[in-house]
Amino acid sequence: MKNKSVNLADRLFPKQLDIESEDNEILSIPPEQRKLNTETYDFTVSTVNTYIDEEHIIIPEFQRGYVWNRSQASRLIESLIIQCPIPVVFLSQNSDESLSVIDGNQRLSSINLFLGDKFPLQGLTAYPELDGFTFSDLDPRFKRHIQNRTIRCIVILKDTHPQIKFDVFERLNTGSVKLNAQELRHGIHSGRLMNMLEELAKLPQWKEATGISKDKRMKSEELILRFFALSENWRNYEQPLSGFLTKFSEKFRNLNQKQEDVLKDSFRRTLVACCSLFGTHVFRTVGADKKKLQFNAALYDAQMMAVHELNLTPPQILKANKKEIAKATASLLDDESFSRQISQATTNKNALQGRIKQFVSHLRKLL
Numbered sequence: 001m002k003n004k005s006v007n008l009a010d011r012l013f014p015k016q017l018d019i020e021s022e023d024n025e026i027l028s029i030p031p032e033q034r035k036l037n038t039e040t041y042d043f044t045v046s047t048v049n050t051y052i053d054e055e056h057i058i059i060p061e062f063q064r065g066y067v068w069n070r071s072q073a074s075r076l077i078e079s080l081i082i083q084c085p086i087p088v089v090f091l092s093q094n095s096d097e098s099l100s101v102i103d104g105n106q107r108l109s110s111i112n113l114f115l116g117d118k119f120p121l122q123g124l125t126a127y128p129e130l131d132g133f134t135f136s137d138l139d140p141r142f143k144r145h146i147q148n149r150t151i152r153c154i155v156i157l158k159d160t161h162p163q164i165k166f167d168v169f170e171r172l173n174t175g176s177v178k179l180n181a182q183e184l185r186h187g188i189h190s191g192r193l194m195n196m197l198e199e200l201a202k203l204p205q206w207k208e209a210t211g212i213s214k215d216k217r218m219k220s221e222e223l224i225l226r227f228f229a230l231s232e233n234w235r236n237y238e239q240p241l242s243g244f245l246t247k248f249s250e251k252f253r254n255l256n257q258k259q260e261d262v263l264k265d266s267f268r269r270t271l272v273a274c275c276s277l278f279g280t281h282v283f284r285t286v287g288a289d290k291k292k293l294q295f296n297a298a299l300y301d302a303q304m305m306a307v308h309e310l311n312l313t314p315p316q317i318l319k320a321n322k323k324e325i326a327k328a329t330a331s332l333l334d335d336e337s338f339s340r341q342i343s344q345a346t347t348n349k350n351a352l353q354g355r356i357k358q359f360v361s362h363l364r365k366l367l
Contacts, residue, residue, distance in 0.1 A: 036164055037157040045080065045111060046147035052112045057091065057099045059109055060190040066109045071123035073110035078124050080111075080149045081142065089151055090172060092165055092188060093158040096254070100188060102156065102165075103172040115147075162250040163243050181242050182222035189249040196260055197221040200267055209275055209282050211295050223297060225249065227270070228263055230301060231308050234356055241347040266308065273307045276317050277325055277363075285333055285342065298342035299333075301352065302359035309360050316367060325366050332362050 043051070051057040068076075079086060089104030101108060113119060117134045124131055135143065156165055169184050179187070186194050200206065201220035207213055212220050222245070229248035230237065237244060255263070274282050283300040284293040332338050341355035 034161070034164060036168060037160045039155050039157060041153045041155060042150040043153055044147060045115075045149050045151060048108060048151055048153075049112055049115045049147075051099070052108060055098065057101065057108070058094075058190065059101050059105055059112075060187040066106065068106045068110055070119050072106075073114065073119065074121040074123055075125075076107060076110050077114050077121060077146065078126055078130075080146050081130075082126050083149070086149075086151055089153045090168075091153055091155045092169075093155050094253075095158055099155060100190065102169050102188070104153075107151075162247055166243075166246045180217055181245075182218040182225070185225075185246060185249045186218060186221070189246075189253040191253040192255050192260060193249060193252045194221070196255075196264065197224050200224050200264065203268070203271070205271060205275060209271065210300075223300065224267060226297075226301065227267060227304050227308075228252075230305055230352075230356075231266065231270075234305060234353065237349055237352055239347060239349050241352075270304055270308045273312055273317050274303050277307065277320060277322065278303060278329065279322060279326065281326060281329065296342055298346040298351075298355060302342065302355040305356045306359040306363045309356075310363060310367065312367065320367055325363075328362065328366055332359070 048057065052059065076086070078084075086107065087104070089108065090102040091099040091104075092102050093099055114121075115135050117136050120132050120134045120137075121130050122132070130138070130142075135146075138146075156168060165188060166184060169188055198221060201215065201224060206220065206224075210220065210223070215221075225245050225248065226241070229245050232248070252259070281293065283295055283297075283303060285296045285299055286293060333342075338355060338358055341351045341358070345351055
C-alpha cells in the first residue's frame with residue numbers, strides 16, 4: 001500500500017533531478033509563461049508554527065539569517081495580541097509541495113521561536129504587564145488568542161516559471177542590505193545543492209586558486225555553480241547567465257546522494273587538474289598595472305570547461321609540459337579575439353561559448 005502511495009506521489013509531484021548587469025531574462029520567456037500563478041491562504045498562527053516545525057514551511061538560511069532583536073520580535077507578538085494587521089507573507093511552492101519563505105522570514109521565525117519558548121517578551125508598549133513572559137507562562141486564553149490569529153500568505157505556485165519567481169523575489173528584496181543574485185538563489189532553492197556549494201567553497205585549494213578568503217556574499221558559491229551549470233550544458237547556454245544559473249538551481253535543488261557525489265568528484269578533479277596545469281596563473285590574468293595577477297571569472301570558465309571537456313587522466317596531467325603550457329597560454333591571453341571574450345560582455349552567448357571552444361582547442365594541442 002505504501003509503495004502505491006509513493007509511486008502515485010512521484011507521478012503527481014515529480015522531483016526535478018535532471019541536469020540540464022545582463023539582458024532581460026523575462027523577455028526570453030514566452031508571453032503566456034510570464035504570469036505569476038498564486039493562491040492566497042489565511043493560516044492560523046498555530047498552523048504556521050506546526051508547518052515550520054514539520055518543515056512543510058521552510059525558512060531559508062540567508063547569509064544575514066535571523067536578525068530581529070528580542071524587542072522587535074516581542075512587538076510582533078504584541079501585534080498579534082492586540083489584533084494589529086500583520087504584513088502579508090510570500091511563500092514559494094516547491095515540487096514536493098513544501099513551501100519556502102520568500103518574504104516574511106523574520107516574522108515567521110519570531111513566531112516559531114516564541115511559541116517554542118525561546119525568548120520572553122520585552123519592550124511591550126500596549127501590554128507592558130506581559131514583559132518577561134514566555135509563551136508557556138501566558139494564561140491559556142492569551143495562548144489560544146495568539147494561536148488563533150491568522151496570517152495572510154500568498155503562495156507562488158510551482159507551475160510559475162522559475163525566472164518569474166526569481167524576479168518576484170528580487171522585487172520583494174527590500175532589506176537594508178539587498179541580497180545579491182546568489183543569495184536570492186540560496187533562499188529560493190535552499191537544499192542539498194546549495195549546501196554542497198557551501199561545502200566546496202571552503203576547500204583550501206579553491207580559496208588559494210581564486211584568492212577568495214573572506215566571502216561574505218556567496219561569490220564562491222556562484223562561481224562553483226557556474227562550473228556545474230556550464231559543464232552540463234554550455235553548448236546550449238542562453239543569456240543571461242543569472243537566469244541560466246537559476247534554472248540549473250531549480251532543477252538540481254534536491255539532488256540525490258549519487259548525483260552529489262558525481263558533481264563533487266567532477267569539481268574537485270577539475271580544480272586539481274587546473275591548478276597543476278596552470279600553476280600560479282590559474283584563473284588569472286595580468287591586471288591593469290601590469291604587475292599583479294588578478295582573478296578573472298571568464299578565464300575561470302574557459303580553463304575549467306576545457307579541462308573538464310578533455311577529461312584528462314592523472315598520468316596525462318603529470319606528463320604535461322607545464323612551462324610550454326604557461327608560455328602558450330600567455331600568448332593566447334594576448335590574442336585580441338580571446339582577450340575580448342574574457343574582458344568584454346563576458347556573459348554574452350558568443351563570448352562565453354567562444355572562449356570555451358578556443359581554450360579547449362588550445363589545450364588539446366598542448367597535451
